[in-house]
Amino acid sequence: xxxxxxxxxxxxxxxxxxxxxxxxxxxxxxxxxxxxxxxxxxxxxxxxxxxxxxxxxxxxxxxxxxxxxxxxxxxxxxxxxxxxxxxxxxxxxxxxxxxxxxxxxxxxxxxxxxxxxxxxxxxxxxxxxxxxxxxxxxxxxxxxxxxxxxxxxxxxxxxxxxxxxxxxxxxxxxxxxxxxxxxxxxxxxxxxxxxxxxxxxxxxxxxxxxxxxxxxxxxxxxxxxxxxxxxxxxxxxxxxxxxxxxxxxxxxxxxxxxxxxxxxxxxxxxxxxxxxxxxxxxxxxxxxxxxxxxxx
Amino acid sequence: xxxxxxxxxxxxxxxxxxxxxxxxxxxxxxxxxxxxxxxxxxxxxxxxxxxxxxxxxxxxxxxxxxxxxxxxxxxxxxxxxxxxxxxxxxxxxxxxxxxxxxxxxxxxxxxxxxxxxxxxxxxxxxxxxxxxxxxxxxxxxxxxxxxxxxxxxxxxxxxxxxxxxxxxxxxxxxxxxxxxxxxxxxxxxxxxxxxxxxxxxxxxxxxxxxxxxxxxxxxxxxxxxxxxxxxxxxxxxxxxxxxxxxxxxxxxxxxxxxxxxxxxxxxxxxxxxxxxxxxxxxxxxxxxxxxxxx
Numbered sequence: 001x002x003x004x005x006x007x008x009x010x011x012x013x014x015x016x017x018x019x020x021x022x023x024x025x026x027x028x029x030x031x032x033x034x035x036x037x038x039x040x041x042x043x044x045x046x047x048x049x050x051x052x053x054x055x056x057x058x059x060x061x062x063x064x065x066x067x068x069x070x071x072x073x074x075x076x077x078x079x080x081x082x083x084x085x086x087x088x089x090x091x092x093x094x095x096x097x098x099x100x101x102x103x104x105x106x107x108x109x110x111x112x113x114x115x116x117x118x119x120x121x122x123x124x125x126x127x128x129x130x131x132x133x134x135x136x137x138x139x140x141x142x143x144x145x146x147x148x149x150x151x152x153x154x155x156x157x158x159x160x161x162x163x164x165x166x167x168x169x170x171x172x173x174x175x176x177x178x179x180x181x182x183x184x185x186x187x188x189x190x191x192x193x194x195x196x197x198x199x200x201x202x203x204x205x206x207x208x209x210x211x212x213x214x215x216x217x218x219x220x221x222x223x224x225x226x227x228x229x230x231x232x233x234x235x236x237x238x239x240x241x242x243x244x245x246x247x248x249x250x251x252x253x254x255x256x257x258x259x260x261x262x263x264x265x266x267x268x269x270x271x272x273x274x275x276x277x278x279x280x281x282x283x284x285x286x287x288x289x290x291x292x293x294x295x296x
Numbered sequence: 297x298x299x300x301x302x303x304x305x306x307x308x309x310x311x312x313x314x315x316x317x318x319x320x321x322x323x324x325x326x327x328x329x330x331x332x333x334x335x336x337x338x339x340x341x342x343x344x345x346x347x348x349x350x351x352x353x354x355x356x357x358x359x360x361x362x363x364x365x366x367x368x369x370x371x372x373x374x375x376x377x378x379x380x381x382x383x384x385x386x387x388x389x390x391x392x393x394x395x396x397x398x399x400x401x402x403x404x405x406x407x408x409x410x411x412x413x414x415x416x417x418x419x420x421x422x423x424x425x426x427x428x429x430x431x432x433x434x435x436x437x438x439x440x441x442x443x444x445x446x447x448x449x450x451x452x453x454x455x456x457x458x459x460x461x462x463x464x465x466x467x468x469x470x471x472x473x474x475x476x477x478x479x480x481x482x483x484x485x486x487x488x489x490x491x492x493x494x495x496x497x498x499x500x501x502x503x504x505x506x507x508x509x510x511x512x513x514x515x516x517x518x519x520x521x522x523x524x525x526x527x528x529x530x531x532x533x534x535x536x537x538x539x540x541x542x543x544x545x546x547x548x549x550x551x552x553x554x555x556x557x558x559x560x561x562x563x564x565x566x567x568x569x570x571x572x573x574x575x576x577x578x579x580x581x582x583x584x585x586x587x588x589x590x
Binding site for chain 2: 006007009010011013014016017018020021023024025026027028029030031032034045090093094096097102105106108109110111112113115116117118119120121122123124125126127128130132133134136137166170174197198199230231234235249252253256257262265266269270272273274276277280281295
């Protein structure tokens with residue numbers, strides 16, 4: 001009897017969250033219907049005529065879509081690799097420093113870029129890479145011609161991947177720091193007594209201890225293979241670099257909200273959501289199975 | 297600790313420290329450069345003479361910002377959004393995480409609700425359906441669209457819920473025996489014990505609302521309703537297509553107001569830079585709590 005009385009209160013506690021979830025997370029999902037309709041703003045989502053898979057067929061006929069798909073995967077894969085290796089190397093390097101003040105100061109500073117928005121970072125980058133900016137000044141010292149970095153489709157993906165690593169490596173290293181501090185110090189002492197050099201201890205103790213965490217993070221990141229980072233690319237790209245920089249999310253934004261091809265943009269978005277859901281479920285499944293990782 | 301004296305180790309450690317210092321500098325220099333540009337003379341910046349130290353020191357840009365009505369308005373909209381967003385998110389997440397932290401024995405629908413949350417975290421209708429829904433809900437040019445439009449932050453609910461589940465059960469049980477109801481237990485017993493995790497999600501929420509620019513760009517049809525980041529994007533980030541060929545870039549240099557933009561960028565990250573040192577211990581705890589569990 002007592003338990004049932006409490007359950008009523010639990011529902012009451014959940015109510016505000018469920019209302020929020022319904023209106024802003026779940027309700028938008030009914031708009032998925034637009035992917036299968038020829039959307040007419042005057043008629044609304046429900047009354048617009050059905051067209052079956054017409055929007056999807058059209059999507060595969062567009063020249064853009066293959067390129068956009070390739071760009072997305074290319075940028076996302078490079079980011080996945082860089083965002084795993086750089087933080088790992090950085091954490092290992094900092095772990096070799098035994099001065100606590102030094103490593104704390106370094107950590108505090110390298111976390112900072114993570115908290116800046118891509119608008120801010122883009123604003124700063126555009127200044128630094130501008131025609132008369134510091135990077136071009138340095139190039140001119142070496143006798144090189146100034147480069148219009150943000151109008152060059154060949155350079156653009158490197159700028160995207162590089163700036164993403166710059167922004168996130170410190171923050172991503174936090175997990176590795178946590179894993180490193182949980183290594184039993186007695187192992188190092190025993191190894192030192194046995195005569196293992198600093199390098200040997202790094203290779204035989206530190207690296208194997210931290211490898212499972214790296215593999216887990218790598219597995220979890222597989223779910224993001226279609227996410228090349230909307231905020232970042234949206235703030236940095238322009239028509240001159242669409243050929244290498246346009247990704248699914250930015251394309252959907254332009255097709256949907258600028259050109260008002262609602263049905264087509266919804267179809268592309270839906271395909272991405274479904275594939276993304278499958279990929280994320282798979283990577284979580286793998287992480288659960290092999291590393292006993294649980295989200296709740 | 298182990299002492300290391302070999303020559304090779306010293307060389308390695310020396311290189312290591314130098315490299316780490318360079319990496320650290322690489323993280324602050326861009327921010328420092330922005331500050332330096334904002335404090336420099338316009339002409340010196342256009343000529344590419346400003347690097348590490350301001351040239352022709354002037355506060356003109358900052359004086360211009362103080363007189364800029366739209367900048368101040370956008371700043372206030374951002375503050376309003378952060379305050380409303382933080383209070384509401386914290387309250388809703390706290391209320392929601394508590395029943396979900398119970399076992400299915402204590403609260404039967406718990407698992408079904410969890411799967412609903414996970415699903416809505418991993419799957420969404422996409423941009424266009426989201427926009428259509430927001431429009432039909434009257435969220436265009438409406439501050440509530442910014443506060444709530446990002447949707448329920450499910451990840452935060454899971455974070456708090458996991459924290460609750462690790463609290464010792466005996467505390468709640470003894471409160472129950474003393475006659476406290478679930479609301480009293482939540483607010484007088486569980487809440488005071490949860491400051492670390494609540495501070496963590498408070499940090500995440502503040503940073504999210506302060507930095508978010510895209511939803512505002514889509515939902516606000518009038519530029520005067522832009523929060524700060526959307527405003528900054530418009531004045532300092534959007535690349536002017538007319539400047540893409542070399543000659544026009546050269547000519548337009550000096551016309552574009554780099555120093556003023558740098559000042560705007562710097563002021564918009566200033567609140568974050570100021571509270572940042574106080575946040576640090578919380579987000580470090582938060583990310584290790586959320587990612588790798590012991």
